[in-house]
Amino acid sequence: MSTGPTATSAAWVRGVLRMFESQGVDSARLLQAAEIDPALLEDPHGRLELEAVNRLWRLAVAASGQETLGLDRALASRYLDLEIAANWIGSDATLGSVLQSQASYAALTNDASAFTLEPEHPNVWLALTHGNDRAYPRQRIEYAMLATVLVMQRITRCLLRPLAAEFVFPEPADAHRHRMAFPCPLRFDRPANRLLLAGEDLELPVVSGSASVFVVEERVLESLLADLGTARTSFRVAQELVGRLRKGEFQSQSLAAALGLSDTQLARQLRAERTSLEDLLDRVRRELAHEYLAASDAPLAEMPGWLGLRDAAEFAAAVRRWFGTTPADYRRHHGPDRPRA
Incomplete structure (x- = not known):
């Protein structure tokens, strides 16, 4: 005592x-x-x-x-x-x-x-x-x-x-x-x-990955809540995606079931909020990629799997589409160890 x-x-x-x-x-x-x-x-x-x-x-x-x-x-x-x-x-x-x-x-x-x-x-x-x-x-x-x-x-x-x-x-x-x-x-x-x-x-197993990765994912959820908070279904889908991407469980049917909806109902509700599952999946991946690269020391080799992508080539192509550069260069210019002016 x-x-x-x-x-x-x-x-x-x-x-x-x-x-x-x-x-x-x-x-x-x-x-x-x-x-x-x-x-x-x-x-x-x-x-x-x-x-x-x-x-x-x-x-x-x-x-x-x-x-x-x-x-x-x-x-x-x-x-x-x-x-x-x-x-x-x-x-x-x-x-x-x-x-x-x-x-x-x-x-x-x-x-x-x-x-x-x-x-x-x-x-x-x-x-x-x-x-x-x-x-x-x-x-x-x-x-x-x-x-x-x-x-x-x-x-x-x-x-x-x-x-x-x-x-x-x-x-x-x-x-x-x-x-x-x-x-x-x-x-x-x-x-x-x-x-x-x-x-x-x-x-129950605890979330995989390091504490820093956990904080990154939670920070993304906070950002998505601020942006999508009034679009209730969109945020719930984004929330599910953040937790499921690392497990490769982001198919439409499993996401809809997690929300108590059918595939058709999910698609209809997302259309009413002016988005789609494909758009949300890309948005969540982009937000996570930015945080992994800019705010964590997570290894580059692990990131494709964490985003539910097939391999490093697909990850590199996505990063170039999102940010106009390579993963290594993006981290070099935006990461915690970037040179200070």
């Missing part, structure tokens, strides 16, 4: 502040009122004492007027720090092995959201270590639990859902937001804040 003050990573708090700002909260005033030095958030290894972060949440809830601040899956997903999700990816093969390693590691990086794993055969409870009394702002705890689910979904690329969610806090008068955030049986006034994970979900 920790003998020092429980702390939260600065990276985590930066993401939370961006979420608050999206809800109209002035982050500078918030930090001042919570007595948090903004310089602490710039330290990549910085840690903030938990009581200061609790004050931050209480003040943000008051300023926003939202009693369920943070319990929005789309909002939480958008502002969840991608590097935190990427840190969960290592050489571990399955979600269960990743959770085992992170249960030991969390206290070193962000012990305010540290957790333990408690078997209940064939399933497992993921229980937060801290926050099991009502003195904590429930919004911070509930956001941490939702963020954990979102990270698990991101690294497995599966719509993973807990079998149950339990909270130490009393049941709210209106639990609609809780049901939307955690589409599973909810139990309140319990001894711990915890999520019941299905044993079969623990066997």
Whole structure:
């Protein structure tokens, strides 16, 4: 058990502040009122004492007027720090092995959201270590639990859902937001804040590739959401493509089935949004190629397969069509190691 003050990573708090700002909260005033030095958030290894972060949440809830601040899956997903999700990816093969390693590691990086794993055969409870009394702002705890689910979904690329969610806090008068955030049986006034994970979900493989590639793919999704967010079917197709290209599973029939549509229905809905599967496939490949070449150290030899292309020649032809140059030259001029003027 920790003998020092429980702390939260600065990276985590930066993401939370961006979420608050999206809800109209002035982050500078918030930090001042919570007595948090903004310089602490710039330290990549910085840690903030938990009581200061609790004050931050209480003040943000008051300023926003939202009693369920943070319990929005789309909002939480958008502002969840991608590097935190990427840190969960290592050489571990399955979600269960990743959770085992992170249960030991969390206290070193962000012990305010540290957790333990408690078997209940064939399933497992993921229980937060801290926050099991009502003195904590429930919004911070509930956001941490939702963020954990979102990270698990991101690294497995599966719509993973807990079998149950339990909270130490009393049941709210209106639990609609809780049901939307955690589409599973909810139990309140319990001894711990915890999520019941299905044993079969623990066997899910984590996304292949390095952490940097994972971040690249998530960055592309953020860009596509900004561009296609109002074109709902187009974004859902693009989202599926980002997850499927590396597996070679981007045929029309499988994409339509994943969206609960027939081939004909999918084509019709995309036409209504002034696009097609072929156009979206090319757009997603182009966005991914740009990020792989310009923002990662991913090996060129791996990229054709990651884009669902046959070989290096097809990849080179596509890059020339998209960017007017070769993959190596594009990386040389746009990559992280490009010469500075």
